[in-house]
Amino acid sequence: MKFTFTTAALVVLASTASFTAAISNGQANVKSSLDIPGPMIDDYPTSYRTGAGLTADKLGFVRCKSTSFVGFRLFDRFGLKDFSSRYKNESAWGDATTWDEAARRSEVRVDDIAVPGCIAQQQTSSANASAENGHVAWVARVGDGNVTVEEYNFAKANRYNKRTVPTETFKYIHIIV
Numbered sequence: 001m002k003f004t005f006t007t008a009a010l011v012v013l014a015s016t017a018s019f020t021a022a023i024s025n026g027q028a029n030v031k032s033s034l035d036i037p038g039p040m041i042d043d044y045p046t047s048y049r050t051g052a053g054l055t056a057d058k059l060g061f062v063r064c065k066s067t068s069f070v071g072f073r074l075f076d077r078f079g080l081k082d083f084s085s086r087y088k089n090e091s092a093w094g095d096a097t098t099w100d101e102a103a104r105r106s107e108v109r110v111d112d113i114a115v116p117g118c119i120a121q122q123q124t125s126s127a128n129a130s131a132e133n134g135h136v137a138w139v140a141r142v143g144d145g146n147v148t149v150e151e152y153n154f155a156k157a158n159r160y161n162k163r164t165v166p167t168e169t170f171k172y173i174h175i176i177v
């Protein structure tokens with residue numbers, strides 16, 4: 001699925017509900033050509049994975065955490081250049097647990113509707129429900145009552161994972177789609 005962006009108009013080459021959403025959100029800094037949600041592969045940069053510790057990636061998220069992976073995908077798949085832990089002047093994009101609140105304050109839509117390329121969010125990290133930093137993931141596929149996500153730091157600490165779970169597992173944050 002591709003679309004082309006020009007400063008004058010978005011030319012939709014293959015229309016889907018996702019692209020309609022992208023246009024209505026008015027994002028001006030998306031790639032000229034993209035493939036959403038794109039391949040399900042661990043394309044998180046090697047440089048981020050090397051010596052992963054409590055150091056921030058270039059967006060301001062701790063490397064190899066769920067937030068860093070989703071931030072990377074927003075940049076890599078949509079070309080969203082200004083996403084960061086301070087996106088739209090919010091400080092609360094840091095830990096995943098507050099992404100839904102940061103989104104609502106920033107007038108980014110949060111709902112129960114999964115679409116490929118949106119962000120899945122939950123208050124706990126699931127694998128360890130007592131962990132309090134929450135969890136976010138990239139929505140790769142939407143099925144009938146289920147959603148397939150790609151993520152970091154879920155099944156194994158600081159590592160890539162993908163899973164298919166019931167749609168109601170998450171809330172969905174629609175930064176671009």
Ligand SMILES: *[C@@H]1O[C@H](CO)[C@@H](O)[C@H](O)[C@H]1NC(C)=O
Pocket residue numbers: 088089
């Ligand atoms: C973001 O915060 C800075 C510093 O407080 C302020 O100068 C700027 O106008 C704010 N931007 C927006 C979009 O609110």
Ligand SMILES: *[C@@H]1O[C@H](CO)[C@@H](O)[C@H](O)[C@H]1NC(C)=O
Pocket residue numbers: 128129130131132
């Ligand atoms: C779950 O998370 C809590 C809080 O971070 C931590 O103390 C605990 O050791 C974790 N448990 C497992 C099994 O990872």
Ligand SMILES: *[C@@H]1O[C@H](CO)[C@@H](O)[C@H](O)[C@H]1NC(C)=O
Pocket residue numbers: 142143144145146164165
């Ligand atoms: C997810 O839904 C699709 C139908 O859209 C179905 O084919 C698939 O088996 C479901 N996967 C799981 C794990 O439930």
